[in-house]
Amino acid sequence: MTDFLHKMSLQNFFLFLISFITLMILIIQIIFPLDPKKKKLNLPPSPRKLPIIGNLHQLSSNPHRSLHAISQKHGPIMLLHLGSVPTLVASSAEAAQEILKTQDLSFCSRPKFTIPSIITYGCKDIALSPYGEHWRQLKSIAVVHLLSNSRVKSFQKVRVKEISRTIDILEKSCGSLVDLSALLFSLSNNIICTVAIGGTYDGSKLVNLLNEFLDLLIVFSVGSLVPWLGWIDRVSGVVGRAEKNAKEFDEFLEGLIEDHVNKKRSGGHQSDDQEESFIGILLDVQKDNTINFKIQRDSIKALILDMFAGGTDTTSTTVEMAISELVRHPLIMKKLQQEVTEVAKGRSMIIDVDLEKMPYLTAVVKETLRLHPPAPLLTPRMSTQDVKLLGYDIPEGTQVLVNAWAIGRDPALWEDPNEFRPERFLNNLIRYKGQQFNWLPFGAGRRECPGIQFGVVVTELVLANIISRFDLALPNGFKDEDLDMNETCGIVVRRTSPLMVIPSARF
Template sequence: MAIASLHVFLLPSCSLIMIILMIFIGFKWISFRSKPRKTQPPSPPKLPIIGNLHQLGSNPHRSLHALSQKHGPIMFLHFGSLPTLVASSAEVAREIMKTHDLSFSSRPSLTIPNIVLYGGNDIAFSPYGEYWRQLKSIVVLHLLSNSRVKSFRQVREEEMAHMISILVESCGSLVNLSESIISLTNNVICRAALGRTYRGSKFTELLRKLMDLLGVISVGNYISWLSWVDRLIGVEGKAKKTAKEFDEFLKGVLEEHINKEKMVDGKSDESKDLVDILLEIQREKTTGFTLQRDNLKAVILDVFGGGVDTTSTTIEWAISELVKHPRVMKKLQQEVTEIAQGRSMIPEEDLEKMEYLKAVIKETLRLHVPVPLLVPRESTQDVKLMGYDIPAGTQVIINAWAIGRDSTSWEEAIEFRPERFLKNSIDYKGFHYEWLPFGAGRRGCPGIQFGVVIVELALANIVYKFDLALPNGAKNEDLDMSETYGIVLHRKSSLLVNLHAR
């Protein structure tokens, strides 16, 4: 009897619960239907925990290009837990770097740059905000302006003459041209930035360590609970060791300049190097922005990292392509010889007359963009991009290497053909998105002119003074053009040539 009574009591209770449950589900369904559905770009399948990290391979620029051939020029990947947008066409790049540039102008916080670049307080890696705007303004107006770049003309020409004299002594023998080019760019930038050269392999090796580290993929950036892996494999330790070595070097540079300032009653504006200018800005506080010592060091590292490596590798790839294509080499040699008119060296004032030289450099930058995957950006707000919903906090990678070789933008896209730039208004200043060797928008490289003039001067004088041949009778077309990936794309092997005076 009691059981029967209980059964009768439970029936209405169960019905009530079911009714409440149905109402709850109904509300949830209506709420779900009323919310706008998020549309993400195409995405390749991912694995648990690591997402798409396994698909990067040893050459991420090539791997991401291959994925884009299958999934399209705009892709959504997951590197661990970090959502990542990958752009592989001019159209997508334009949307990111022009239409929605402000939303995509920040940088993700990355372990290695934070360690070696004073908490990411440099121009390249610092997040978008007032600090970055003030710092970029100082660099553009005071360090890399047209007048400032021109003021270092004598430095460039002297170091160029020094390298040529060494190469002349090596004529008839095998020369490691890669080492000579790195030495040239290192010496020019050292004198412009620090006031004197730091010749020798120790400084060069330290700079190479820095650039290699900036190209390392840190596990902890993408899977935070696996950040111990970076310590286990020694990446974090190497970064801290390199940061300490560079910090000690830069402390010495700053102290040397401060002591000289005390001894000398002011320098003329033309004789000032970049450190002199930074210290003057710090002392006089004319910008309304206080520069701390670590800020100065971070900017100096940017000048070296963004200057020496990208400039030297561009010269190296240009000469490699010229050796591989004798027709182009001969045509360039004819141009520089006609303009030089028998002088011992080509001065900077003649570079503007050399249309084919500029075309060769542009074509080199198209096929061998110095930074194949532009420094990652990060979205600061939700964005509707080409019909897709991109959430705030998404890492954005622009594959400049793939864009420069896109057959929809370039005829015979993988062929080295400088003539395509001869009667063409396309330049590398960030206004043409089918070609982005220096990026574009707010985060475009501010040091374009500083680097390009070194490339032009070096290439013009090397091909003017020398004929270059591969060793051991190797055919020009057989030159190994293999690359090694890093934040800057280098030749895998040094460029070894036999030099002959012209």
């Protein structure tokens, strides 16, 4: 054999190699013929893909925008490959309805992502947990005990306290340039921290831990796209970063839980915020024998992390985008200020009960969520079985993205879809928690956002209080229409450039 190889020229050697490989492939195909079912699959249209990276090169830093552009060519249901992950992209209300309602049960699991899994105790939370008993029980605990209407109402004093604090900061900054994006982020962060863990723990490591946690949820990970290249995440240090964050957050949450348990046991004093916080409630649920599900300590911690992830930048982004649109549309701002001022009747603070008297405010928020859904591709789902979707075959294990951003701008569903026109929501039946598929900022079906009520009250209150007290101007040289409205990349997107404004007191 060695003699034979020596005698061959390089060219002949390659010819021999290619013929050998071809022959082996033929033999393998004869011995293990393709599954006849697979041969006849009617898969959705796909743009051309490259080896290893698939269609990744066709995505910009705004994937929802790129996917929308690709869908203009390939249709409202397409199959892409993000790395080696087959990904179904739905960009019409009809396709969304099929996925989120008619066939919800087949599409309601989640794909497993390497890094988010490390920082959520192996997906023991709600948002990333695969569909099953664990997810069902945890979601029901969240809906009944943490995010119900009565619970959300009971947090009014937290909202009032934190909004007042923000108003004070704005008052002191009148006439100077303010980073409103940062202020809004810290406001919703403080609200969710107080509600979830009983305090904001100023000066502690919490803010850094949280920011790192939110960054890691969306960090680029090779292993989630091309599993056999997962080792790159370890070499690049991203796995190490996630493990460090998971360890430090765990120590922090363990400390809080121990504190609660010890104070309860010894009858020590707890503040109202601590007593009524999600941690306090979850520890009570854990002891409640009438609930036939024993919530594990890791799940309590993962659930708290979910509340941070779900409740922080979703609401701050919505207010940020609403104010950006209002600054670009002074007449709409004026109309909204008029409504809010009339309802406030000279009071310095607008509170929960005032909101139902403000239909225009609700219309402004809904229109903002149509044009700028904070989670433009919802949260990725995964098919749990082979499914037929509007005539196409979707194999089990396919990742699914619903492009809520594209649906909200579909000219077949919305007149002048790119215009900010809140009036369109004054006389229609679209409700925050509705059954419509042309407006999907909170998703729908089994995986629908459980924090709608919480998110909407915070968003509406913050917006109403800020614009009732202040006029907001852009810095010198900036025209309203020049305001950059681009978003960052991520499950939850934010403005690429912070919203800088100069506030002036209205009264």
